[in-house]
Amino acid sequence: xxxxxxxxxxxxxxxxxxxxxxxxxxxxxxxxAVTVQLxxxxxxxxxxxxxxxxxxxxxxLMRKSIPMRIRIIVxxxxxxxxxxxxxxxLKAFAYDVAMQLSVYIGLIITNCILMGRLEAFAMTNNPLDxxxxxxxxxxxxxxxxxxxAFVRELLGSGKLLGYQIIPDSWYVxxxxxxxxxGMMLMPAMALILVGCIIWAHRSINDKETK
Amino acid sequence: xxTDSNVYTIVYSIVLVVIVAVLLAVxxxxxxxxxxxxxxxxxxxxxxxALNQDIDNCDDPAALxxxxxxxxxxxxxxxxxxxxxxxxxxxxLRLHGQGLWGGIGGYMALNDDCNTVFGINFNHExxxxxxxxxxxxxxFRSQFFNxxxxxxxxxxxxxxxxxxxxxxxxxxxxxxxxxxATITSTGVSDMLAANMEEYRAFLMEKTEQCCAQxxxxxxxxxxxxxxxxxxxxxxxxxxxxxAxxxxxxANCSCQDCQCQTKCKED
Numbered sequence: 001x002x003x004x005x006x007x008x009x010x011x012x013x014x015x016x017x018x019x020x021x022x023x024x025x026x027x028x029x030x031x032x033a034v035t036v037q038l039x040x041x042x043x044x045x046x047x048x049x050x051x052x053x054x055x056x057x058x059x060x061l062m063r064k065s066i067p068m069r070i071r072i073i074v075x076x077x078x079x080x081x082x083x084x085x086x087x088x089x090l091k092a093f094a095y096d097v098a099m100q101l102s103v104y105i106g107l108i109i110t111n112c113i114l115m116g117r118l119e120a121f122a123m124t125n126n127p128l129d130x131x132x133x134x135x136x137x138x139x140x141x142x143x144x145x146x147x148x149a150f151v152r153e154l155l156g157s158g159k160l161l162g163y164q165i166i167p168d169s170w171y172v173x174x175x176x177x178x179x180x181x182g183m184m185l186m187p188a189m190a191l192i193l194v195g196c197i198i199w200a201h202r203s204i205n206d207k208e209t210k
Numbered sequence: 211x212x213t214d215s216n217v218y219t220i221v222y223s224i225v226l227v228v229i230v231a232v233l234l235a236v237x238x239x240x241x242x243x244x245x246x247x248x249x250x251x252x253x254x255x256x257x258x259x260a261l262n263q264d265i266d267n268c269d270d271p272a273a274l275x276x277x278x279x280x281x282x283x284x285x286x287x288x289x290x291x292x293x294x295x296x297x298x299x300x301x302x303l304r305l306h307g308q309g310l311w312g313g314i315g316g317y318m319a320l321n322d323d324c325n326t327v328f329g330i331n332f333n334h335e336x337x338x339x340x341x342x343x344x345x346x347x348x349x350f351r352s353q354f355f356n357x358x359x360x361x362x363x364x365x366x367x368x369x370x371x372x373x374x375x376x377x378x379x380x381x382x383x384x385x386x387x388x389x390x391a392t393i394t395s396t397g398v399s400d401m402l403a404a405n406m407e408e409y410r411a412f413l414m415e416k417t418e419q420c421c422a423q424x425x426x427x428x429x430x431x432x433x434x435x436x437x438x439x440x441x442x443x444x445x446x447x448x449x450x451x452x453a454x455x456x457x458x459x460a461n462c463s464c465q466d467c468q469c470q471t472k473c474k475e476d
Contacts, residue, residue, distance in 0.1 A: 036340045067219040074226060081230045085237050092241035095248035157340050182390060185340055 010121070011132040014140035021144040021194065022201045026112040031145055031194060032187040034104055038161050041149035042142075043097070044104045049138025051086065051108050052117055055079050056134035059122040066123070075118040083109050113141055148193045156184030257302055260317040260331035261295055285412035288405075293319070300328050303409050307401025310393040312336040314345070314401060320359070324413045327369070330354045332398065342394030353385035359406055359413070366413060368406040371399035 020026045027048075034044045058078050059066075066074050087105045090098035098105075108114070117137050122130040153159055158166035158180050170178035183189055212218060254275040258265050261278065265271050280299075281292040291302040299322040306315040312335035319328040330351055337343045344350060354369060361367045361381030370378040371387050373395075378384035387395030406413065 036338060065213065065222070067213050067222055069214065070219055070223055073223070077226060077230055081234060084234055088237050088241050088245070091248065092244040095245075095252060099252070153340070185338075185390065 007129050007132050010125075010129045011136040014133070014136040015143070016140075016201075017205065019140045019144070019201070020113045020116070020137050021141055022198050024113075024116065026116050027141050028191070028194065030104070030107050030111055031148060032190040033107065035145055035149040035152055035190050036156065036185055037153045037159075038146065038149045040104065041145040044107075045138070045142025045145050047086075047104065048108055048111060048113065048141055049135060051079070051082055052114055052138045053131055053134030055082050055114060056117055056122040056130040057127050058082070059118045060125060060127040060130035063123050071123065072115070072119070075115060079114050079118070080109055113137055144194065144197065147197065148190055151193055152184045152189060155181045156189075256331050256333060257291065257293075257317050257319075260302065260319045260329045261293060261300060262319075262329040263295075283412070285409050288408050290409065290412055295328075298322060301412075303405065305332075305401055305405045307397055307404060309334055309337045309397040310342050310391075311338070314394070314397055316401075318354075318402075318405075320413075325358050325360045327354050327357050327359065334394075337394050338391070341388070341391040344388050344391065345394060345398060350388055357383045357385065359383075359402075366406055366410055368403040369399075371395045371402070 014020055018024070021028065021031060030044065030048075034040045055075075055078055059075055062074070062078075083105060087098065090105075117133060121133045125133070150160070153161075154165060158164060158171075158178075166178060166180075168174055170176040172179050213222075251272055255265050255271050258268075258271055258275060258278075263274060263278075265274075268274055278293045278295060279291060280294050283290045283292065288304060293300045293302060300319045301322070301324060303318045303320065304315070305318055306313065308314065314332065314334040314337065316330060316332040318330045320326065321328050332345045332351065334343060334345060337345065357369050359366065359368055363381070365381070367382040370382050370384040372378060372384050373387045373392070374389075376384075387399075
């Protein structure tokens with residue numbers, strides 16, 4: 001099946017040129033909260049991707065019937081209902097995952113990317129394009145989280161996905177020379193890292209466009 | 211059709227809300243049984259961890275739980291669950307308190323002297339991963355094993371969680387706080403103290419009962435002594451070894467006890 005150029009653009013754009021975190025500066029709050037370790041960042045990235053894609057499709061299907069004056073409320077109701085249903089299903093069929101996600105599930109509802117995509121894209125586009133847009137934005141958000149969490153967990157705790165990466169013998173406590181960077185565990189470092197990624201992203205893309 | 215008219219907007223919102231409400235209610239009711247079964251299993255698993263059972267390599271934790279659990283007694287509002295592990299009675303206390311971002315909790319298993327910690331398990335709602343969240347790890351939990359919640363005189367003292375280098379008040383035992391998670395560690399410390407207080411009646415009375423059953427005397431709420439040994443300062447005299455003339459052997463300070471046993475060295 002050949003996808004139209006617009007459909008492809010809906011998926012590929014948010015991964016780089018129109019990235020929700022780097023360019024639109026959305027979803028920063030959760031980028032601070034869940035990036036101390038890699039695992040919650042991965043799970044949060046996947047959850048947001050699923051919810052954005054689903055709610056985009058639902059809103060896109062309803063778009064012609066929604067009264068303009070209450071459209072934000074309608075979007076919110078759809079998102080909240082979807083998140084609640086996903087959370088209930090997880091609690092019933094994947095209890096361990098649901099427990100790990102407990103706080104983050106609630107955070108998904110407040111993620112600005114969701115409302116942003118519903119309002120800017122799903123309200124005016126067909127369901128297929130909206131699905132691709134949702135997936136693209138979800139993955140675009142997820143890869144930033146993963147990069148930030150990778151750096152923070154590696155430098156902050158010397159681990160990746162909970163496994164020790166920096167050899168124990170390197171640590172000062174064991175007579176070595178190395179010490180974990182405690183700063184990396186602070187929320188502020190997530191902002192600084194996101195800032196560095198934005199910097200790199202802008203300088204590369206500016207050259208391309210010029 | 212005019213989707214901007216007032217009537218349409220009102221009808222639309224009513225219909226939408228009713229549909230969503232029905233949908234959520236159906237999902238909730240349909241999955242409730244499974245969710246509660248999961249929740250129960252999770253509680254049982256946490257208690258099994260507190261009993262130092264290897265649940266990762268256990269095919270049926272629920273069956274293992276059923277084989278160990280014996281009874282539940284109430285201490286006021288709080289339940290004490292009685293287990294039997296390898297022939298020995300363990301008392302399970304439920305812990306609940308406040309961490310940095312939300313609630314923390316856990317289960318503490320005590321030996322039948324109601325004093326020595328056999329095992330402990332913590333859980334938390336939303337502590338920081340890598341910092342406060344690390345209270346669930348084996349490294350933190352295992353510090354508590356074989357600590358005592360009562361001092362030598364048998365007073366209930368709980369266990370303090372303190373930064374390295376800090377010293378708990380005389381008579382109270384302590385474990386190290388998790389570096390970088392000061393508030394969560396203090397939360398654990400406060401939780402233990404508050405919950406021990408909640409179970410005070412059980413912890414003190416049970417020791418008396420245990421001693422009576424074993425035909426022994428209770429030494430101020432802590433240790434059981436053989437009836438003829440007697441007590442001094444919360445120490446059982448029959449645990450000391452004294453020479454014939456009533457003098458104590460090395461490392462023994464119970465001159466005033468009526469010692470029944472003799473020094474082995476002599």
